[in-house]
Amino acid sequence: xxxxxxxxxxxxxxxxxxxxxxxxxxxxxxxxxxxxxxxxxxxxxxxxxxxxxxxxxxxxxxxxxxxxxxxxxxxxxxxxxxxxxxxxxxxxxxxxxxxxxxxxxxxxxxxxxxxxxxxxxxxxxxxxxxxxxxxxxxxxxxxxxxxxxxxxxxxxxxxxxxxxxxxxxxxxxxxxxxxxxxxxxxxxxxxxxxxxxxxxxxxxxxxxxxxxxxxxxxxxxxxxxxxxxxxxxxxxxxxxxxxxxxxxxxxxxxxxxxxxxxxxxxxxxxxxxxxxxxxxxxxxxxxxxxxxxxxxxxxxxxxxxx
Amino acid sequence: xxxxxxxxxxxxxxxxxxxxxxxxxxxxxxxxxxxxxxxxxxxxxxxxxxxxxxxxxxxxxxxxxxxxxxxxxxxxxxxxxxxxxxxxxxxxxxxxxxxxxxxxxxxxxxxxxxxxxxxxxxxxxxxxxxxxxxxxxxxxxxxxxxxxxxxxxxxxxxxxxxxxxxxxxxxxxxxxxxxxxxxxxxxxxxxxxxxxxxxxxxxxxxxxxxxxxxxxxxxxxxxxxxxxxxxxxxxxxxxxxxxxxxxxxxxxxxxxxxxxxxxxxxxxxxxxxxxxxxxxxxxxxxxxxxxxxxxxxxxxxxxxxxxxxxxxxxxxxxxxxxxxxxxxxxxxxxxxxxxxxxxxxxxxxxxxxxxxxxxxxxxxxxxxxxxxxxxxxxxxxxxxxxxxxxxxxxxxxxxxxxxxxxxxxxxxxxxxxxxxxxxxxxxx
Numbered sequence: 001x002x003x004x005x006x007x008x009x010x011x012x013x014x015x016x017x018x019x020x021x022x023x024x025x026x027x028x029x030x031x032x033x034x035x036x037x038x039x040x041x042x043x044x045x046x047x048x049x050x051x052x053x054x055x056x057x058x059x060x061x062x063x064x065x066x067x068x069x070x071x072x073x074x075x076x077x078x079x080x081x082x083x084x085x086x087x088x089x090x091x092x093x094x095x096x097x098x099x100x101x102x103x104x105x106x107x108x109x110x111x112x113x114x115x116x117x118x119x120x121x122x123x124x125x126x127x128x129x130x131x132x133x134x135x136x137x138x139x140x141x142x143x144x145x146x147x148x149x150x151x152x153x154x155x156x157x158x159x160x161x162x163x164x165x166x167x168x169x170x171x172x173x174x175x176x177x178x179x180x181x182x183x184x185x186x187x188x189x190x191x192x193x194x195x196x197x198x199x200x201x202x203x204x205x206x207x208x209x210x211x212x213x214x215x216x217x218x219x220x221x222x223x224x225x226x227x228x229x230x231x232x233x234x235x236x237x238x239x240x241x242x243x244x245x246x247x248x249x250x251x252x253x254x255x256x257x258x259x260x261x262x263x264x265x266x267x268x269x270x271x272x273x274x275x276x277x278x279x280x281x282x283x284x285x286x287x288x289x290x291x292x293x294x295x296x297x298x299x300x301x302x303x304x305x306x
Numbered sequence: 307x308x309x310x311x312x313x314x315x316x317x318x319x320x321x322x323x324x325x326x327x328x329x330x331x332x333x334x335x336x337x338x339x340x341x342x343x344x345x346x347x348x349x350x351x352x353x354x355x356x357x358x359x360x361x362x363x364x365x366x367x368x369x370x371x372x373x374x375x376x377x378x379x380x381x382x383x384x385x386x387x388x389x390x391x392x393x394x395x396x397x398x399x400x401x402x403x404x405x406x407x408x409x410x411x412x413x414x415x416x417x418x419x420x421x422x423x424x425x426x427x428x429x430x431x432x433x434x435x436x437x438x439x440x441x442x443x444x445x446x447x448x449x450x451x452x453x454x455x456x457x458x459x460x461x462x463x464x465x466x467x468x469x470x471x472x473x474x475x476x477x478x479x480x481x482x483x484x485x486x487x488x489x490x491x492x493x494x495x496x497x498x499x500x501x502x503x504x505x506x507x508x509x510x511x512x513x514x515x516x517x518x519x520x521x522x523x524x525x526x527x528x529x530x531x532x533x534x535x536x537x538x539x540x541x542x543x544x545x546x547x548x549x550x551x552x553x554x555x556x557x558x559x560x561x562x563x564x565x566x567x568x569x570x571x572x573x574x575x576x577x578x579x580x581x582x583x584x585x586x587x588x589x590x591x592x593x594x595x596x597x598x599x600x601x602x603x604x605x606x607x608x609x610x611x612x613x614x615x616x617x618x619x620x621x622x623x624x625x626x627x628x629x630x631x632x633x634x635x636x637x638x639x640x641x642x643x644x645x646x647x648x649x650x651x652x653x654x655x656x657x658x659x660x661x662x663x664x665x666x667x668x669x670x671x672x673x674x675x676x677x678x679x680x681x682x683x684x685x686x687x688x689x690x691x692x693x694x695x696x697x698x699x700x701x702x703x704x705x706x707x708x709x710x711x712x713x714x715x716x717x718x719x720x721x722x723x724x725x726x727x728x729x730x731x732x733x734x
Contacts, residue, residue: 086623086624105627106626107625107626110578111623111625115623126509126510126627127509128508129509166507191506
């Protein structure tokens with residue numbers, strides 16, 4: 001048996017049992033029914049990058065478990081004066097019990113976990129990983145499907161810049177789903193195939209979406225393109241999710257988006273607001289799953305508090 | 307000066323075709339006599355008993371960063387050359403990316419001043435353009451007179467075709483090689499690792515192999531037109547070696563060096579965001595690593611150079627994409643080469659000595675070195691190719707410890723280093 005999970009740096013190091021434990025615990029979590037599991041614990045939300053959704057979600061999750069939180073924005077802290085991640089981490093270590101961290105550099109949480117001795121929860125690092133998002137995506141899928149095993153999950157769009165796509169692929173692969181990536185060469189290099197077992201690349205959107213159980217749309221991260229050229233009209237024509245394209249998926253397919261969603265770009269209004277879209281459900285599930293993550297990592301009993 | 311007798315060792319001197327037991331007499335900084343075992347005529351003040359050890363012409367490192375002047379928190383000429391001595395290097399060629407950049411005869415002379423406290427020979431490589439800005443050529447004649455042995459804007463590749471052409475032409479006239487860090491930075495964007503499967507997994511942006519080999523291809527084309535000598539620094543991709551082969555087949559004067567880390571490691575070493583494996587050029591694919599070994603065997607690669615690049619802890623213990631490029635390597639280069647190449651039965655000891663001494667000495671034209679023929683400079687490296695040891699980074703002579711080799715086990719240990727007839731390092 002593996003040792004108790006201490007930090008959540010990514011999905012890759014987890015096994016399917018650990019993943020399912022968190023997802024099972026999340027089902028019992030509800031922010032409307034606060035718990036005392038983490039009473040007296042202090043959690044720092046260390047954000048080197050702007051985020052509304054994830055930060056709020058973690059903050060509510062922590063408070064719903066009775067923990068106190070402190071939000072630290074890189075722009076308002078000594079970080080802006082040039083303090084290193086090492087020193088920021090060491091300073092926090094002496095006053096908090098855990099750090100939830102968002103950082104623009106891939107691997108920053110891995111580095112911090114080597115330098116300090118308290119649990120680190122990765123709330124998104126560069127293009128690398130966003131494990132809590134992947135867990136809430138799996139949780140959302142499991143609200144609609146019995147199992148992930150054998151499902152065809154197609155992710156469409158800017159895979160290259162997406163930490164969500166990477167973490168999702170690891171998780172879906174571990175739980176036995178077919179992971180189909182679809183996007184143009186510049187946003188989806190062939191090297192993506194080696195990401196996890198069972199990953200496929202299908203360039204044609206119609207073919208990718210045909211018979212899919214889950215359609216995950218991603219935003220084109222214009223701010224990260226750095227010189228890559230994307231023709232917006234061409235992109236919309238080839239990769240936008242329209243009602244017609246969605247018809248190619250299974251009848252009971254669900255449409256997901258990790259947000260923020262740009263209407264008119266990756267999907268039309270009709271699709272965004274249609275009955276198959278579970279985008280808003282993802283947000284609520286985010287709080288439950290993050291409660292489960294915090295309880296699992298910081299709760300006293302192994303496997304999370306009851 | 308005293309006379310030293312090197313007794314009972316096995317002399318490997320490819321330049322004079324010797325690979326046999328022999329005694330050597332060193333007098334007044336020169337090799338006076340080479341004799342069959344026990345038959346030296348001269349009397350010596352000091353005898354070193356070298357039974358079971360290899361005696362080779364002193365190693366020449368074509369590529370080190372001594373960081374002085376200007377960045378002595380990383381390294382100094384004294385500390386860097388102490389590390390060189392421990393690694394068996396009797397000569398190091400110092401890259402010009404100091405503060406200020408070594409683009410003037412004054413800095414070139416300053417670096418060679420006795421007051422720097424160098425333990426081994428320091429041969430400056432001067433900047434090919436003023437401030438290494440790639441705009442105006444530096445004073446090649448003056449630099450050569452001051453002691454520069456080559457020209458390079460290492461780390462700041464010369465991208466402009468016209469300037470590179472001028473540099474090759476003038477360097478050819480003056481008789482110096484141009485050393486190019488081949489990297490088209492318009493393609494590589496300073497990205498922290500090789501572009502490929504690993505970089506995708508880690509979510510890091512990559513430098514494609516083409517950013518190197520396309521620059522090698524261009525440099526060779528320009529050298530074929532201008533007739534200069536081009537030396538490819540730290541080659542790292544299979545296709546770059548193909549370019550070197552192609553250039554040679556059409557008689558371009560091109561040579562190439564490889565670092566130990568590029569024939570030891572692959573990009574997968576970066577898997578845990580370990581900045582000790584972050585260097586430029588980055589560690590490449592397994593196929594590229596294989597190609598480096600093939601190039602060392604077939605002679606496409608002329609020399610092993612360390613690209614010794616010291617950095618302080620605070621410059622490395624940061625986010626992977628923000629960490630400084632480079633690792634130290636002077637103290638383990640021989641061991642790395644012996645372990646990966648000689649012990650693995652890929653190359654002979656003669657070839658090893660060619661790569662570490664004979665060829666690099668020729669490339670930078672340091673006459674009287676790279677050989678132990680009678681009359682040559684008494685720069686000698688003595689090593690035990692079979693000795694097993696573990697590299698202890700705590701004991702490094704370098705000021706920096708940014709090195710992945712710490713704690714690794716190797717075959718092959720330097721036992722003594724002699725510079726100009728003077729023992730500067732000894733574990734005899």
